[in-house]
Amino acid sequence: MLKREDSAVSKPEIQKVGKYDVKEELGHGAMAVVYRGYDPFINREVAIKITDTDRGNDKDSAAHRRRLFFNEARIAAMLDHPNIIHVHDAGIEGSYCYLVMEYVKGAKTLKEFNKKNEILPVEKVIEIIFKCCKALDYAHSMGVVHRDIKPSNIMMTSDMDVKIGDFSIAQIISAEVTQIGGIIGSPKYMSPEQVKEEEITSQTDLFSLGSVMYELLAHVVPFDSENVSSLVFKIVNETPLPVSHYNKDIPEELEQIVQKAMAKDPRNRYPRGLDFAADLSKVYRNLKRPVVDIKEQAKFEQMKKLNFFRGFFDSELTEVIRAGAWEQYGVGEHIITEGDIDDSFYVIISGDVLVKKGDKAIVALKPGDCFGEMGYLAKTQRTADIVSLTPVSLIKVSGTLIEKMTVHCQLRFNRIFLRTLIARLSKTSEELAKYRPL
Known part of the structure; x- marks a missing residue:
């Protein structure tokens, strides 16, 4: 069923996986390639995420990729929310593991909106983060912590709706299953407790979402460095410049929300995504129409x-x-x-x-x-x-x-x-x- 190139490369040539036709590559990362596919039984386009666990002939790496796949498949089956990418199917074929997900036509990731020609207005940033808060609050209520919230894992549909994806390193809180451990994720958006390998809670995701919001408003990441050790030091010990330093149009109330979401101590952050969303809602309505x-x-x-x-x-x-x-x-x-x-x-x-x-x-x-x-x-x-x-x-x-x-x-x-x-x-x-x- 699968046609594979002879050389070990990151983008295998595939025409079909399971019952799904593979049409074209949409994007790829270190662990997997995502294709646009077609489900002939239901007559719909799908996105297919494929991982080649044998790539590189490294048994440890193969086992790690397989663990990530099973982790994402298991967690995806638990979640059903309009702002979370829906997973339709999963399977294994030879050395390939694949996830079949909803295809979001014309979608971009939030990473695209950090470019100078794609800057989002403040109202739209609030709306995006608001929807992410609600989606994460739902995931947290199901016992799932994403652990890798970053712009490239948040998709924007053609009508500017939000879809959070890639739960491959997510963690099920208090689950009696083997967890994906260690420092994994995107360091620039990690919380202090995450880089220190301390206990992870739902507030870790809220810190990362606060970092994404900071970047969308300020157009720079809150923490940056040429090496990981220096970056970790900054995340744990330094307070980033206020968003208003880069963007003078930011309301004071919004500045306070970003600061609370990114508090070093989890006890000083929002306890839930719903609380984060509620404060955003208040600022949004004041921007749209001043309250009497x-x-x-x-x-x-x-x-x-x-x-x-x-x-x-x-x-x-x-x-x-x-x-x-x-x-x-x-x-x-x-x-x-x-x-x-x-x-x-x-x-x-x-x-x-x-x-x-x-x-x-x-x-x-x-x-x-x-x-x-x-x-x-x-x-x-x-x-x-x-x-x-x-x-x-x-x-x-x-x-x-x-x-x-x-x-x-x-x-x-x-x-x-x-x-x-x-x-x-x-x-x-x-x-x-x-x-x-x-």
Whole structure:
């Protein structure tokens, strides 16, 4: 099934592996080559990562490559997240081990965006790192630490979505299996505990992600040196220059987030990717639309008057106020645009808004009504436009921040959303009934 070149080279010529046709090489590294392939049974393009364990005739190296392959295959089977490269299949054929993964057409790695002609705006950097935080939080919740977060392992799709890949040296925390040990990974993005070969936790990944964020914002790596020993010393002992030294447009709050993610002591870092994401969410919304400065007591009094918050305890209202952003819109402004992807929902404090599908008006909403809840519940694209009919004040709540609220508060929101959806479906059914033939 496999055609192999006679000489030992890093890029074997392969036409077919297993049931998959091999089309062209997409890229290669020290351990493996990635090809674009085709699955004739399901009629879809795939990416195939192939490792030749016999290359070099070194038994120790071959055993190491095989361990990495089995490690990645085992861990990939555990993970299913929209921002993690999905693995469809794995197999061994002769000396070749192969992983069959989703093919991301037109994708680039984040490494490409560190070039001068590919610099990303601050808002886009926040969005990318936010999605990485959520993906890593999911992996960590499954007991998996990636251990090699770096720009070349984070892919950007053609529509600028994020996909984390290469879990070959990942570690399963507390698993009763043999782990891949030693200093392995990319030194420039390693945490202090990683280069010192101390205990690895999920916060190791967050340090590395903070280093990636630093590079995307400053356009230089936080730690660099001509030799590994000097680099290790810098990672353990030195604090990199502030991001704002290289980029004067960086908000102070974002500077603080980078510093916290890259704290030398894991106890001073974010405890979870979700906490990292929550802080990014706050900065992002301030960049997109300045938050209206209203005293907490005034917000509390206005919210207490709304039917939406009837039944909320005062402590829960305080949670909502601290998690939400108070925003104001003039007449005719777009609050939500069809096709956007966002996990926030909105509650109208004052004013009226119109729900539109194309040029057709669907329904008008008033104070106390909510909208955008499907973006929070289903994480899907927005299916309609929301436009202000009058001057509008509303509270915008990020789904990520809701996940940090108490369980009782989260359940209260979910019950309200369920009642809202049932009421809307009931109204739709009544409208459809008017058009049924007698």
